[in-house]
Amino acid sequence: MFLEPPHAAPSGDPVTIFPGGYNQANPLIERMNKFVALGASETGAVRQLTRIRRSLRMNETLVREDRKPDRIYLILKGVAFRYRYLIDGRRQIFGYLFPGDLCDTQFVILNECDHNVGLLCDSEVALISLPDLMGAMVTFPKIERALLMMAVVDSAILRENLLNLGQRDAFEKIGHFFCEITARMRAIGQINADGSFSLPLTQMELADTLGLTVVHVNRILQRFRLEGVLCWSRRQVIILNQPKLESIAAFNGAYLHLDAPREEPALQAWG
Amino acid sequence: MFLEPPHAAPSGDPVTIFPGGYNQANPLIERMNKFVALGASETGAVRQLTRIRRSLRMNETLVREDRKPDRIYLILKGVAFRYRYLIDGRRQIFGYLFPGDLCDTQFVILNECDHNVGLLCDSEVALISLPDLMGAMVTFPKIERALLMMAVVDSAILRENLLNLGQRDAFEKIGHFFCEITARMRAIGQINADGSFSLPLTQMELADTLGLTVVHVNRILQRFRLEGVLCWSRRQVIILNQPKLESIAAFNGAYLHLDAPREEPALQAWG
DNA sequence: CGCAAGTTTGACGCTGCTCAATCACTGTGG
């Protein structure tokens, strides 16, 4: 798609701080628990880390590729996406961030951002300060390990999407996309009782994710509807035939590592 | 491309051990020095880590996706590549490993392999034991930081290639591929005086890297020759017009981070 | 010398792109 990067200027600082006693469900804790079993002190530390929160509006930009990273964002509610434009306006979307996802730890290590992160809908994020995060990693090896796992899964997802773009045709690509999204949505409990879930993308975003045009995406989506596999309309997706969907893309979700915590870690040093 | 995964069984153990005094150029040290300035004790530690070496033949498989990782390989000489097959035989190549590249630290963190690593020519690798590596990371923060940087650059390369597959046409894709390869080759001093370098791939490998067919790759390569941009024949590449090559792909090699060591690291903790 | 692997060529066709118009939905202001 061809468009000049449209950017809403990030607003002031309507920050909310939840003091120590904050005790609600925390999507980062739930995520980390998929990789390591956090104890009470660790969950307390994570709550402390994610205490500073902020509500942001659709179309705001969380991270810009020309800026130095100063903190890490945790998505609490809403959906963010990572993308970059080529000079001629073509856009590649690298992936989507849902509640519990961190936005990018990588930038911190490099001390520069190589792509943008935007918001697809009104969202809520936590701002994690780098020194605090570093401190928590040193004090709590389990937290360090969970963060490493999250980073590694991120790049497994990248590889899977590379394979998707390189080897599959449009029908398979879109099938695979929905397989991945539903698996991730299910893991964070965002699927409704009737099997539907909300997906605040436009067909154009999907096109820029998969290297297709909007027109073609639209036609393939009709085919999915016609074949009774899934229906996506008004930001709501409903999967009608999950087995068929997964067989279309030959989907194997192992790369997402959404299952139970690993029994025995590879490295003693990371208890 | 459609083919059943052809695998040469990994052979016995013709291992060479270079005792402490080993003092040649070490590609891992050179690579790490691009990110952090290693001191004498750190270079000593890296030499010690990479002391166990092994020569392997073309087509041997270093890492298989169904195995548990037991150690990390460092490429010393030769070229390795990372890939995965779909059940129907389509193959996606995720990237190439040159001397100084590590083969995959990620596997270790996950405690499982999600893709294969094969050799494109007779090669030489060092076997790094995990406990030793962990120990070195703890003792030498600079080594830890360099390894983190290497991992982060790896995923920056993945993102760049995702954009390549998603947004560029065949001519641009191949152009971008050669831009990246020459930049990396130059950084490790593998470019000959006349500007040529050896690239032990077949056109089919390039096709499976970029999501094209051999036939089409062949035709686009002819175009590159015709336009006097580059010539690739008998595993030798020579770039005839570097500026034109880079403008075809709108190449910006910043994502490879091949320049001087970073001045000030983002995190004090990783001095 | 002869085989195997890799490269090159040609003819043909399909997948997915382009351009352009129309339709549907939502929010806005009069």
Add this chain to the structure above:
DNA sequence: CCACAGTGATTGAGCAGCGTCAAACTTGCG
């Protein structure tokens, strides 16, 4: 309450980039 605008979805016609199939040629190697 409706006209209107803007955004996104949908449709159609035509085309081209890239894939498929199949054969010939070239190179490396035992």
